[in-house]
Amino acid sequence: MTSLLITAEEQEEQLAHFMQRIEAEDKIEADDWMPEEYRQTLIKLISMHGMSEIMGALPEKEWVPKAPTLNRKLGIMAKVQDEMGHGQLLLRVTEDLLLPYGKNRGDLMQDLFNGDLKFHNVFHMETKTWADAGVIGWLVDGAAIITQTNMLKASYGPYARALQRICAEEVFHAQHGESIIMALAEGTNEQRAMVQESLNRWWEPLLMFFGPASKETTGSSKQDLTIKYKIRTKTNEEFRQLFFDKYIPRILSLGLTIPDPTLNYDAESNLWSYKQPDWNEFKKIIKNQGPRSQERLNLRRHSYEYNSWVREALSATVR
Amino acid sequence: MNSHENLMSPEYKEAIKDLLLQLADDDFMYSYRGSEWLGLAPHIEADIASSSISQDSMGHAAMYYKLLEDLGVGEANELAHCRVANERKNSILTERVNGEGYYMDTPQYDWAYAVVRSYFYTQAKKIKIDSLCESSYRPVAEAAVKVRMELYYHRLHWETWFKQLMNSTEVAKKKMNDAITLVMDDFGDVFSYGNQKQAIETNRLIGTEEELKENWKESITPVFLALQMTVPFIPEKPIKNGRNGEHTKDLDEALITLSEVYNLDPVAVW
Ligand SMILES: [Fe+2]
Ligand SMILES: [Fe+2]
Numbered sequence A: 001m002t003s004l005l006i007t008a009e010e011q012e013e014q015l016a017h018f019m020q021r022i023e024a025e026d027k028i029e030a031d032d033w034m035p036e037e038y039r040q041t042l043i044k045l046i047s048m049h050g051m052s053e054i055m056g057a058l059p060e061k062e063w064v065p066k067a068p069t070l071n072r073k074l075g076i077m078a079k080v081q082d083e084m085g086h087g088q089l090l091l092r093v094t095e096d097l098l099l100p101y102g103k104n105r106g107d108l109m110q111d112l113f114n115g116d117l118k119f120h121n122v123f124h125m126e127t128k129t130w131a132d133a134g135v136i137g138w139l140v141d142g143a144a145i146i147t148q149t150n151m152l153k154a155s156y157g158p159y160a161r162a163l164q165r166i167c168a169e170e171v172f173h174a175q176h177g178e179s180i181i182m183a184l185a186e187g188t189n190e191q192r193a194m195v196q197e198s199l200n201r202w203w204e205p206l207l208m209f210f211g212p213a214s215k216e217t218t219g220s221s222k223q224d225l226t227i228k229y230k231i232r233t234k235t236n237e238e239f240r241q242l243f244f245d246k247y248i249p250r251i252l253s254l255g256l257t258i259p260d261p262t263l264n265y266d267a268e269s270n271l272w273s274y275k276q277p278d279w280n281e282f283k284k285i286i287k288n289q290g291p292r293s294q295e296r297l298n299l300r301r302h303s304y305e306y307n308s309w310v311r312e313a314l315s316a317t318v319r
Numbered sequence B: 001m002n003s004h005e006n007l008m009s010p011e012y013k014e015a016i017k018d019l020l021l022q023l024a025d026d027d028f029m030y031s032y033r034g035s036e037w038l039g040l041a042p043h044i045e046a047d048i049a050s051s052s053i054s055q056d057s058m059g060h061a062a063m064y065y066k067l068l069e070d071l072g073v074g075e076a077n078e079l080a081h082c083r084v085a086n087e088r089k090n091s092i093l094t095e096r097v098n099g100e101g102y103y104m105d106t107p108q109y110d111w112a113y114a115v116v117r118s119y120f121y122t123q124a125k126k127i128k129i130d131s132l133c134e135s136s137y138r139p140v141a142e143a144a145v146k147v148r149m150e151l152y153y154h155r156l157h158w159e160t161w162f163k164q165l166m167n168s169t170e171v172a173k174k175k176m177n178d179a180i181t182l183v184m185d186d187f188g189d190v191f192s193y194g195n196q197k198q199a200i201e202t203n204r205l206i207g208t209e210e211e212l213k214e215n216w217k218e219s220i221t222p223v224f225l226a227l228q229m230t231v232p233f234i235p236e237k238p239i240k241n242g243r244n245g246e247h248t249k250d251l252d253e254a255l256i257t258l259s260e261v262y263n264l265d266p267v268a269v270w
Helices: A008-023 A036-061 A070-101 A105-113 A130-149 A157-185 A189-209 A223-228 A236-253 A279-289 A293-306 A308-318 B003-007 B010-036 B044-070 B076-082 B111-132 B138-166 B170-185 B194-202 B209-226 B249-258
Strands: A264-266 A271-273
Touching: A036 A070, A036 A105, A036 A130, A036 A157, A036 A223, A036 A293, A070 A105, A070 A157, A070 B010, A070 B044, A070 B076, A105 A293, A130 A157, A130 A189, A130 A236, A157 A189, A189 A236, A189 A279, A236 A271, A279 A293, A293 A308, A308 B138, A308 B170, B010 B044, B010 B076, B010 B111, B010 B138, B010 B194, B010 B249, B044 B076, B044 B111, B044 B138, B111 B138, B111 B170, B111 B209, B138 B170, B138 B209
Parallel strands: none
Antiparallel strands: A264 A271
């Protein structure tokens, strides 16, 4: 009875050793021992990231058949395909973490459908014009690059490695989006108006993308845990400030207006002050009560169920 | 203007123009239908693979439209987005919807139909491309060599899907057989050159309709024999011949969607 049970003392030692590895910036691998809290934090983070890639394909996909030139059709198709590829890569990483619970990808899909697994706020939004395809590529992917490059050195090896590939591709996505926006911004009055209108609609969702500054806003936040375990190093607010630093000058240089008259840069603190987005709306969105949440989930659920015969057929073939 | 164009008789030029439009419009519509599937395939891996094939096919269409542009027929994007239905030369098979419903709502797309259409179409495309590699029109022969490399994987991919689903559950077999019927009903103009048949064939732009049909049947026979199925029959006379600009309402609807943004301002830079 001595060898099988781990004493409280040994348990503490195990945890201390694990935290030493984290502090030493050692990479944790899928088969390594890890505290439950670490595993849960990773599952929550990576499954949400993965599902967001997959759900994120839907708003952009709306514009693939409508893309206005052969090159744009090729570009946006390639981008949507990449996003599905990111989703696949990340769900695999999640599946390894789920092994001890006997859960798999099918369970993750069910979690998505019943609302236990969330996806990023931006992908709950409606798309209305071709400019949205540009804004998503340029600014949504741009925002994602900021948060994701911060995790390139994440303590969990498989996630860090997946992010290497993802971030490399995200750079192309941002260029693809920027190119769409540049063409519109340098185009006719109608085209310029189209970009401005799109930016006006996406500004708040973009600010929300980084999450609230503190958990008091929404009642919960995983930022403290992800920093404790060296999955990321910066806070939500630091990310948002980085986004402002990088994109505000670019947006203005295209002759566009940022839909926040209070926006102001304080040279002393090196910080931007800005109008807070409606965090109550954010809370609704992440509860799948955003403008397009139910339609997108429904589309995903419906196509998943409508095609279930194919998955059944395939498992019968490989038997 | 290249030396080819200088030497071309008006008849030759008409024939090559028509053939290029058929090839371009086929891949354009095939890719368009594939792009409606994005994000909705039965599993993520299938989504990624078929999306990659749709992209390649759009690339092939763009290449053919560019050859037409080089011939002075019109600007590539304009050819792709502006032409009305009765100027389009794609086969009926490539314009058919994926199933019930609009892609922006909650469509009921049929994966069995996607697999059968893709497999049969890709196999037909391979037969054409092999023949085009020997075309008397050098630019199209050179383009065909490039297409052939990518097509190898497309064909393999869809053949694998076809065999897997035909070898599985009763539900799958039933759906696949229904899809085969639908696809073959529309197969009558796939190998047709329409009104330009004689000019296209005598100028050796590509093999004859009869020859290519035979090659297609021969090429799929081993797969069908292995599955203990009879090789499907290609209808003698198509009900509508897309090569002559005859089309279904499916194409009209697709054209509205695919040119929606372009038509906001056809002379603007997008
Ligand atoms: Fe991505
Ligand atoms: Fe991306």
